[in-house]
Ligand SMILES: C[C@@](CO)(OP(=O)(O)O)[C@H](O)COP(=O)(O)OP(=O)(O)OC[C@H]1O[C@@H](n2ccc(N)nc2=O)[C@H](O)[C@@H]1O
């Protein structure tokens with residue numbers, strides 16, 4: 001049967017500052033996202049109801065296949081918005097670790113919006129699809145746009161950031177996932193428990209100028225110096241073993257390592273392809289599950305197979 005194939009990328013937060021909790025319960029954030037070459041592939045086929053099946057290179061056992069799957073939510077949201085009366089059968093090939101802090105579910109949602117819009121001929125504009133994306137999750141608009149961008153508010157108000165060249169990443173996957181709300185709550189607890197001088201809450205978080213400069217320059221050494229994640233301490237508190245992974249990467253030639261988003265994936269920045277390959281070998285030898293990726297890459301797009 002003729003279907004539509006869409007692809008969307010995972011992401012690394014190369015910078016993430018977390019501000020206060022807003023009235024909607026979300027934290028006010030300022031982040032610099034980079035889309036990386038670890039993709040989710042979504043195949044959409046006509047059907048009378050909504051269903052999803054999963055395959056891919058990673059363990060998908062914890063991913064729901066009922067209406068709580070973010071891809072099904074995305075398809076239903078598009079159908080509601082456009083008045084489309086049918087359904088869709090979705091097949092997702094996952095390569096982004098589940099609950100890994102790399103926005104895999106968000107990529108599924110973004111790719112599904114694009115695939116269903118094409119399959120159903122609903123012809124939504126980019127802006128309409130982005131508006132639906134923002135309602136599905138804070139990271140979904142970025143999975144849609146990709147590249148390199150600054151996200152503010154919930155992380156869904158995007159402005160493109162200039163970036164040159166390609167950065168080489170080595171990703172250390174964990175054998176467990178971490179819940180995004182739990183990591184945000186842990187940061188709140190840290191901030192309540194400890195003096196504000198250790199974990200200060202920025203009144204209005206912004207992305208540091210040196211990160212934007214590093215992204216513009218394409219120089220991995222500059223970017224390595226400016227990687228920052230306010231959620232990292234909270235993630236390390238909940239998963240102390242990640243500290244060893246960070247140390248191992250830095251001992252084996254990484255320019256720097258950072259927990260991606262709410263973790264537990266650790267992203268190492270390498271100086272070049274050779275350094276990335278060496279690091280990949282060293283981490284694999286230490287029985288860490290690794291993948292290499294480059295960034296930035298495109299956002300969600302249709303693939304004409
Ligand atoms: C931490 C980040 C960094 O990019 O990514 P992940 O690690 O999840 O990939 C994001 O802020 C996550 O984005 P996403 O995973 O789309 O979040 P959502 O599904 O919208 O929200 C899940 C929950 O996380 C918390 N949340 C999320 C975003 C935000 N700015 N403030 C929050 O407090 C809220 O408790 C919310 O109910």
Ligand SMILES: Nc1ncnc2c1ncn2[C@@H]1O[C@H](COP(=O)(O)OP(=O)(O)O)[C@@H](O)[C@H]1O
Nearest residue numbers: 069070071098099100101102103104105106108
């Ligand atoms: N299509 C999907 N892929 C992955 N997880 C999904 C999906 N739909 C719903 N989920 C749920 O969302 C949670 C977080 O998803 P994910 O996007 O993989 O991680 P993160 O938010 O850390 O980047 C998972 O634990 C899972 O229960």
